[in-house]
Amino acid sequence: MGENTDQSQKNITGFRPPEDFARNAIVNDPDIYGRAEDDPESFWEENANGIEWYRKWDNVLEWEPPLSKWFIGGKLNACYNCLDVNLKQRADKTAIIWEGESGDIRKYTYKELLEEVSSFANVLKGTGVKKGDIVTIYLPMIPEVVIAMLACARIGAPHSVVFAAFSGESLATRIGNANSKVLITCDGYSRRGKVVEQKNKVDEGIRSCGLLDKVIVMKHYGNDVSMTEGRDVWWHEVMKDSESSCEPEVMDSEDMLFLMYTSGTTGKPKGIVHTTGGYMVATHTTTKFVFDLKEDDIYWCTADCGWITGHSYLVYGPLSNGTTLVMYEGAPDYPDKDRYWDIIERHKVTILYTAPTAIRTFMKWGPSWPQMHDISTLRLIGSVGEPINPGAWLWYHENIGLGKCPVVDTWWQTETGMIMISPLPGITTTKPGSATMPMPGIKAAVLDEKGNEVPPGQDGYLAILKPWPSMVRTVFGNEERFIETYWSKWDNKTYFAGDGAKRDEDGYFWIIGRVDDVIKVSGHRIGSAEFESILVSHPSVAEAGVVGKEDELRGEVIYSYVTLKSGVEESDELKSELTSYAAKNIGPFARPKQIIFSDDLPKTRSGKIMRRVLKAIANNKDPGDVTTLQDPAVVENLKEKTRILD
Numbered sequence: 001m002g003e004n005t006d007q008s009q010k011n012i013t014g015f016r017p018p019e020d021f022a023r024n025a026i027v028n029d030p031d032i033y034g035r036a037e038d039d040p041e042s043f044w045e046e047n048a049n050g051i052e053w054y055r056k057w058d059n060v061l062e063w064e065p066p067l068s069k070w071f072i073g074g075k076l077n078a079c080y081n082c083l084d085v086n087l088k089q090r091a092d093k094t095a096i097i098w099e100g101e102s103g104d105i106r107k108y109t110y111k112e113l114l115e116e117v118s119s120f121a122n123v124l125k126g127t128g129v130k131k132g133d134i135v136t137i138y139l140p141m142i143p144e145v146v147i148a149m150l151a152c153a154r155i156g157a158p159h160s161v162v163f164a165a166f167s168g169e170s171l172a173t174r175i176g177n178a179n180s181k182v183l184i185t186c187d188g189y190s191r192r193g194k195v196v197e198q199k200n201k202v203d204e205g206i207r208s209c210g211l212l213d214k215v216i217v218m219k220h221y222g223n224d225v226s227m228t229e230g231r232d233v234w235w236h237e238v239m240k241d242s243e244s245s246c247e248p249e250v251m252d253s254e255d256m257l258f259l260m261y262t263s264g265t266t267g268k269p270k271g272i273v274h275t276t277g278g279y280m281v282a283t284h285t286t287t288k289f290v291f292d293l294k295e296d297d298i299y300w301c302t303a304d305c306g307w308i309t310g311h312s313y314l315v316y317g318p319l320s321n322g323t324t325l326v327m328y329e330g331a332p333d334y335p336d337k338d339r340y341w342d343i344i345e346r347h348k349v350t351i352l353y354t355a356p357t358a359i360r361t362f363m364k365w366g367p368s369w370p371q372m373h374d375i376s377t378l379r380l381i382g383s384v385g386e387p388i389n390p391g392a393w394l395w396y397h398e399n400i401g402l403g404k405c406p407v408v409d410t411w412w413q414t415e416t417g418m419i420m421i422s423p424l425p426g427i428t429t430t431k432p433g434s435a436t437m438p439m440p441g442i443k444a445a446v447l448d449e450k451g452n453e454v455p456p457g458q459d460g461y462l463a464i465l466k467p468w469p470s471m472v473r474t475v476f477g478n479e480e481r482f483i484e485t486y487w488s489k490w491d492n493k494t495y496f497a498g499d500g501a502k503r504d505e506d507g508y509f510w511i512i513g514r515v516d517d518v519i520k521v522s523g524h525r526i527g528s529a530e531f532e533s534i535l536v537s538h539p540s541v542a543e544a545g546v547v548g549k550e551d552e553l554r555g556e557v558i559y560s561y562v563t564l565k566s567g568v569e570e571s572d573e574l575k576s577e578l579t580s581y582a583a584k585n586i587g588p589f590a591r592p593k594q595i596i597f598s599d600d601l602p603k604t605r606s607g608k609i610m611r612r613v614l615k616a617i618a619n620n621k622d623p624g625d626v627t628t629l630q631d632p633a634v635v636e637n638l639k640e641k642t643r644i645l646d
Ligand code: ATP
Pocket: 262, 263, 264, 265, 266, 267, 269, 270, 307, 308, 383, 384, 385, 386, 387, 388, 409, 410, 411, 412, 413, 414, 415, 435, 497, 498, 499, 511, 513, 514, 608
């Protein structure tokens, strides 16, 4: 038995899976870890049978580090596996329950969804899209984003979904990088009751790039738009006479399924390439295992399709498992702060998958909001996107999971395509703040600079030691950057995740955060995320962003940007209290030089704090590209507050 086995868990203190949950769980035999570890290729091969293939593979894996191919020679179609395969048993089962911000509800059965997707696939073919052409999708969370993605997959055209809230400029960069000729967008959509004029953003953004041949515009909000003759067409018009059946294209395992640009938390976005066979096997399997999906579950992943989570765990994983999923268009506080809990109550959601930034926001708003609703249908809750601090984990477990739901804290990345480190909810004893163990079939470790495993309790770099089916194949158009970024740290065959981590005595993984977010104070190295987690554990603090400011004497000094909980007053006393609190909990060297109160922090659209921007502000430098920020106005406000201190 290897170290991934959880035989040792008998003695671990933490949260055991509730007995009846464990008894009924899809995965409830801890042996799965040992079997997968002894022979990962057989493990993946066995799970590949959960997917329907036109032709089975000749070999499971071809590994020429750092290049990998999976299920070589296999032929399949991802859309077929999400829709057609469900027709036999689930034709009239609801696939999507969509709720608009305004309260509109639309539902699609599997049969209806297949018809819509096939019609749209024919529209795409009609505009000249061929197998291999990259189609850009720039839609908010409406059913059409899923329809468009699956239609692309059906005809073998890789999709590149650009987050709807990004600027037209960010859109244009990505269209240009992908050399995409067709764009799918909408007139506008509602955010906190106000219109976002999506089509206008498109017109402004692409004016200069001039690459597009066709823009297909879904009429959603009803705002006025201008249509360019010969280029722009309405979705409803081209769909009117479209044939509602379309043969799926036979795709090779290694044909590109989609391109996904990373969020750009750390700089220029990279086009991450995912292929078809390995990705479908990996997402299908992990969705079933981690979320314990059963036939009558109502599953809600709050991620946007503009992120990898929206690809793997809202579209491909859940639909290929025949799940009923909930999709919500709007903000969590519209019309009020109980919107999520209202949705859970009305649609009887059983599984919720969301992000730490949302959970911390709910904490800030307080438990009275979920308490207004019956959310007792929930049986499993998950988290992804950032380290979840133990306080937020416990709050989530108690107030949303009502103390009875297993919590799955899932670590993974755009590049990994699938969840890599996570509890299996029927087996794993969880510890608040730890993503626990690598998934069966995944070999992860914490290494030092030279590539040696570090002892328990010590910080190091998170690494993946063996290939896995949904691993990134390349950075689009830039193989060099692919090798340089992910493979060159050690030996060209160990994957460098870019995150810091440590393991405890039980072998559990604790993700610290990005390695480039490390502050060096008088020779000590402090992880920003670790520091923030301490500040957030103070009862007055809702969120914190911590960065280093260059200092002649000490290398760097610590600047902490802090958002307080609702109802807490800003004061100098609180500043000194927080300063002592940090020093007491981390060490005297960790005394923040400045604490700056702010109502908001610079965040990516997926809710992560953009520390490179905070760092530029603290150091009086140009923050660079801020077009992917949720609210670029925050930057000016923080600059002002920081300048007063200098
Ligand atoms: P970019 O790579 O463009 O800078 P990004 O890393 O934020 O952006 P994603 O691929 O969406 O883009 O996010 C993956 C990262 O999110 C991980 O590398 C890790 O830093 C963080 N992360 C995700 N899930 C977890 C988790 N459960 N615990 C800790 N960190 C997590």
